[in-house]
Amino acid sequence: MDIIIKKSTNLNEVAKLFEQHKDTPFTYLTNIPLVEMLSQLESFQIFVAEVNGETVGCIHCLNYIYDCGYVGGLLIHRDFRKMGIGSKLLNAALSSLSTRHVYLFVEEENTVAIRLFEKTGFKGIYKRFYSVVSTPLVETSEEDSIITSDIDWDVFKETTGFQERNGVVNFGYYPVKVTRDMFEDLRASNKILRCGSVIAIVENSHGLTVGEHLYTFNDHIVENLHGVDASRSIVEVNPFYMEPRLSDLVSLVNRLISLGEVHDKTYDGDPVVSKPLFKGKKGALTMEYKKHKGS
Numbered sequence: 001m002d003i004i005i006k007k008s009t010n011l012n013e014v015a016k017l018f019e020q021h022k023d024t025p026f027t028y029l030t031n032i033p034l035v036e037m038l039s040q041l042e043s044f045q046i047f048v049a050e051v052n053g054e055t056v057g058c059i060h061c062l063n064y065i066y067d068c069g070y071v072g073g074l075l076i077h078r079d080f081r082k083m084g085i086g087s088k089l090l091n092a093a094l095s096s097l098s099t100r101h102v103y104l105f106v107e108e109e110n111t112v113a114i115r116l117f118e119k120t121g122f123k124g125i126y127k128r129f130y131s132v133v134s135t136p137l138v139e140t141s142e143e144d145s146i147i148t149s150d151i152d153w154d155v156f157k158e159t160t161g162f163q164e165r166n167g168v169v170n171f172g173y174y175p176v177k178v179t180r181d182m183f184e185d186l187r188a189s190n191k192i193l194r195c196g197s198v199i200a201i202v203e204n205s206h207g208l209t210v211g212e213h214l215y216t217f218n219d220h221i222v223e224n225l226h227g228v229d230a231s232r233s234i235v236e237v238n239p240f241y242m243e244p245r246l247s248d249l250v251s252l253v254n255r256l257i258s259l260g261e262v263h264d265k266t267y268d269g270d271p272v273v274s275k276p277l278f279k280g281k282k283g284a285l286t287m288e289y290k291k292h293k294g295s
């Protein structure tokens with residue numbers, strides 16, 4: 001059987017594949033309007049697998065910022081699984097990305113996909129944990145902690161648990177690997193803030209309704225999309241703690257809420273956002289792949 005792996009712009013074929021599998025686990029039909037929208041981005045690419053002219057698999061990938069890229073939307077036709085097509089598509093996407101680090105999200109229960117990703121060289125780093133704050137929270141302390149961008153690199157590294165999470169933080173929707181230069185850059189643009197015991201990575205994003213779902217994208221993405229309504233402001237915050245004090249996070253969130261709805265994008269095990277006040281929910285596993293020089 002001849003399997004052809006190639007770049008594609010034929011979204012109809014990809015949509016058909018998703019449509020055929022819409023009731024099977026780990027397949028999301030809503031990917032299609034999202035994929036259509038993201039296709040406008042210069043670095044966004046779709047790869048498909050063809051057998052006898054029929055599309056039997058797909059994946060997409062994107063170069064993001066700070067030397068980080070993403071892969072998503074991997075789906076193989078049910079009759080063509082366990083033939084190595086998933087691995088081939090994943091490797092094609094990885095080779096086409098020019099970033100040193102590559103990330104993906106996968107449901108924890110999707111053990112088949114996780115095995116494939118691990119075999120390819122991805123490592124699980126942390127499970128995502130979300131919560132949305134739309135109205136100011138009840139303050140838990142009379143004290144109003146000062147917000148500052150005066151943060152030391154060593155304190156940042158220690159607080160964010162660099163070792164545990166490989167230096168990866170959620171910057172807006174996507175994770176990024178923090179380097180010293182990136183830290184300086186984010187701090188200078190007031191995207192790393194300290195509020196009492198909290199050190200948070202903060203990004204001003206936009207909520208876009210695509211299909212039936214709300215997605216968040218930052219300016220880096222939105223300014224390259226045409227005809228989208230980016231009027232809904234969302235502040236994405238990834239908090240870490242010098243000590244887990246609820247009142248400091250409440251104080252930070254309540255001040256950021258004047259800029260837009262606050263979305264806490266953190267990790268499962270966050271000692272503060274996991275408190276009932278935030279009504280958080282567990283998300284997918286974030287996996288990381290490190291490209292070797294020259295690959």
Ligand SMILES: CC(C)(COP(=O)(O)OP(=O)(O)OC[C@H]1O[C@@H](n2cnc3c(N)ncnc32)[C@H](O)[C@@H]1OP(=O)(O)O)[C@@H](O)C(=O)NCCC(=O)NCCS
Nearest residue numbers: 026074075076081082083084085086087106112113115116
């Ligand atoms: C996950 C998925 C993409 C894997 O695709 P695939 O083409 O079957 O993947 P591969 O064939 O490359 O590898 C998968 C497994 O098949 C095995 N395999 C490969 N060739 C094989 C062969 N000739 N005979 C038997 N097994 C084979 C691989 O070794 C691997 O098994 P292992 O995990 O036990 O080591 C596919 O199952 C799928 O579309 N699932 C639904 C959507 C989904 O979950 N997407 C990922 C979202 S993050």
